[in-house]
Amino acid sequence: MISFALRNILWLIIYLFFILAPLFVLLFGSLPPARSFWTELSIALGYSGLAIMGLQFGLTSRFRWVTKPWGEDVIYHFHRRISFIALGLVLAHPLILFVIRPELLALLNFIAAPWRARLAAISTYSLIALIIMALWRVKLKLSYEVWHLTHIILAAAAVAAGILHMVAWGVYLVDPVKKALWCALALFWLTLLPYVRIVKPLFMLRRPYRVAQVKVERGDTTTLVMKPEGHQGFRFTPGQFGWLTLWGSPFQITGHPFSFSSSAEASDGSVEMSIRKLGDFTANVSRVAVGQRVYIDGPYGAFTIGNPADMHVLIAGGVGITPMMSILRTLADRGDKRPVVLIYGSKDWESITFREELDALQARLDLKLVYVLTRPHEGWTGEVGYIDAGLFKRHLPPPFDMHEYFICGPHMMMDAIEQTLAQMHVPMSKYHTERYNFA
Helix, strand or coil: CCCHHHHHHHHHHHHHHHHHHHHHHCCCCCCCCCCCHHHHHHHHHHHHHHHHHHHHHHHCCCCHHHHCCCCHHHHHHHHHHHHHHHHHHHHHHHHHHHHHCHHHHHHHCCCCCCHHHHHHHHHHHHHHHHHHHHHCCCCCCCCHHHHHHHHHHHHHHHHHHHHHHHHHHCCCCCCHHHHHHHHHHHHHHHHHHHHHHHHHHHHHHCCCEEEEEEEEECCCEEEEEEEECCCCCCCCCCCCEEEEECCCCCCCCCCEEEEECCCCCCCCCCEEEEEECCCCCHHHHHHCCCCCEEEEEEEECCCCCCCCCCCEEEEEEHHHHHHHHHHHHHHHHHCCCCCEEEEEEECCHHHCCCHHHHHHHCCCCCEEEEEEECCCCCCCCCEECCCCHHHHHHHCCCCHHHCEEEEECCHHHHHHHHHHHHHCCCCHHHEEEECCCCC
């Protein structure tokens, strides 16, 4: 079996290959007359930036063989971070040329510039707009659905215009073989869009679900119980999630990711998602009617149990309790007797979602519950404030690096807990995180 670290290194090598190989292909066969070092560097940076932009379509196409080693949330956060590198490379390409050849500044006149220069401008401006809208979506007051649609349009425009600019200016693509290779690569990138938007929805259309029950939970949370219609459903591992299309067909631009909260041992193929009221979409979930047809694309995610450990430590904040419930329910259904500690941070006592069921699960599991309230009621004798090293030492037995930790909740909470575990000398391989904001 390939180790986890070796598998991740292998995937990084594959990623770098798909970025650098198209660049090195240009060095073979017939070459243009030699130019200055800075000119060649600027062109190399432009080609590399374009390759990264094209691969972004692959990162977000939900291929399970790509997402499984890392988890979809890690892939999406990498997608965001690598976008800055792509932008830097794309901007460096013309800036270097403007410095060494100031006469090229005339190309910034969009009206008078030739089309091959206009295409470069369209590609660059589209990429800049895409990143600005991703960073300041909330401040710009863009709904998730509007942002998602414009994100797709701008991404396609940036890549398509960049490819056309490359072919039109194509000093290195005079060779028909090189031009054919790059055009084929570009075609592959752009065909990933219809795969995600047409092919995958066609499969989902044939595998619908029906809402069998709508349950109101504590903490402004609603649980949807969904049963497969005309098929057996899919198997998932506790802690995974799916993309839910609640209203309309699976051809809609936007699906919403939610963790499964049900046991992975359900025999009828049904799945549950417990959704907290946090925005425009989630605010309407409680109004869903029983019998409504929905579509689920899943399962995804690497936030799952299964690694060797003496005990599981589940650390949840707010809606982060959802995947933890799936883990606890599954362990109970499997009769797992290993000790489990749930550390659950909440605003107050009444906001603790699944509180009654958690109490009942103590009879089926070796489960210790630790509630941490930021607004405790009068007479509260439990933990107060935030989850820190002191709390871990009060409730967890040493050695701390032998336990397996699962962390899900607000970003600030998760960052603090990761730092705390590192200070307690818990290796990264022993803790897993799920950051559920992909936008």
